[in-house]
Amino acid sequence: DTAVSQTPKYLVTQMGNDKSIKCEQNLGHDTMYWYKQDSKKFLKIMFSYNNKELIINETVPNRFSPKSPDKAHLNLHINSLELGDSAVYFCASSQQARQGAGYGYTFGSGTRLTVV
Amino acid sequence: AQSVTQPDIHITVSEGASLELRCNYSYGATPYLFWYVQSPGQGLQLLLKYFSGDTLVQGIKGFEAEFKRSQSSFNLRKPSVHWSDAAEYFCAVGAKSGGYQKVTFGTGTKLQVIP
Numbered sequence: 001d002t003a004v005s006q007t008p009k010y011l012v013t014q015m016g017n018d019k020s021i022k023c024e025q026n027l028g029h030d031t032m033y034w035y036k037q038d039s040k041k042f043l044k045i046m047f048s049y050n051n052k053e054l055i056i057n058e059t060v061p062n063r064f065s066p067k068s069p070d071k072a073h074l075n076l077h078i079n080s081l082e083l084g085d086s087a088v089y090f091c092a093s094s095q096q097a098r099q100g101a102g103y104g105y106t107f108g109s110g111t112r113l114t115v116v
Numbered sequence: 117a118q119s120v121t122q123p124d125i126h127i128t129v130s131e132g133a134s135l136e137l138r139c140n141y142s143y144g145a146t147p148y149l150f151w152y153v154q155s156p157g158q159g160l161q162l163l164l165k166y167f168s169g170d171t172l173v174q175g176i177k178g179f180e181a182e183f184k185r186s187q188s189s190f191n192l193r194k195p196s197v198h199w200s201d202a203a204e205y206f207c208a209v210g211a212k213s214g215g216y217q218k219v220t221f222g223t224g225t226k227l228q229v230i231p
Binding site for chain 2: 004031040042045048050092096105109
């Protein structure tokens with residue numbers, strides 16, 4: 001069973017379209033994340049949810065809207081896609097470090113979004 | 117805010133040689149530190165982490181890393197590299213932000229292994 005699964009793996013779409021990426025984790029983690037990896041491999045946090053509550057919301061265009069229906073799912077909807085949105089989007093999950101140990105992340109295999 | 121610097125963008129080593137990947141962090145308190153590996157077309161996989169205790173931590177695939185507070189470093193090492201270790205390696209620092217952990221990744225070091 002895949003621990004963190006994202007769909008679709010590849011997404012090619014035209015500018016101006018709206019698309020969604022889905023993410024599910026079966027690890028029982030309470031926190032999920034969306035990261036964007038650009039062509040230079042730089043990873044930037046976009047959003048994080050803890051038990052369906054938004055806890056991290058970085059400077060991201062409001063065309064990007066995350067939704068977490070339950071703690072095992074975190075989806076990303078993107079409106080009016082632009083060329084600059086082309087990247088690999090990674091979903092990840094972890095337990096949340098409220099005290100003590102920092103927990104590592106488990107990553108999905110990524111969604112490569114290409115906007116043409 | 118925390119930050120991570122990986123000074124080496126690209127490193128080439130011979131198979132069987134030792135490896136050290138450098139990582140420097142910036143954070144006011146004791147950070148959580150991580151190393152991840154990303155193979156082509158894959159997501160990131162956690163190699164090891166440090167949050168307290170012994171400053172030399174062992175990870176998977178024969179990797180280890182040493183936390184040096186005085187140098188703000190967390191370098192990754194492996195005594196003998198295998199061809200399958202060729203990948204992108206990311207150092208990351210976690211810190212508390214508003215009661216939650218927030219992890220910031222370095223820009224990565226691409227490891228090439230030559231026969």
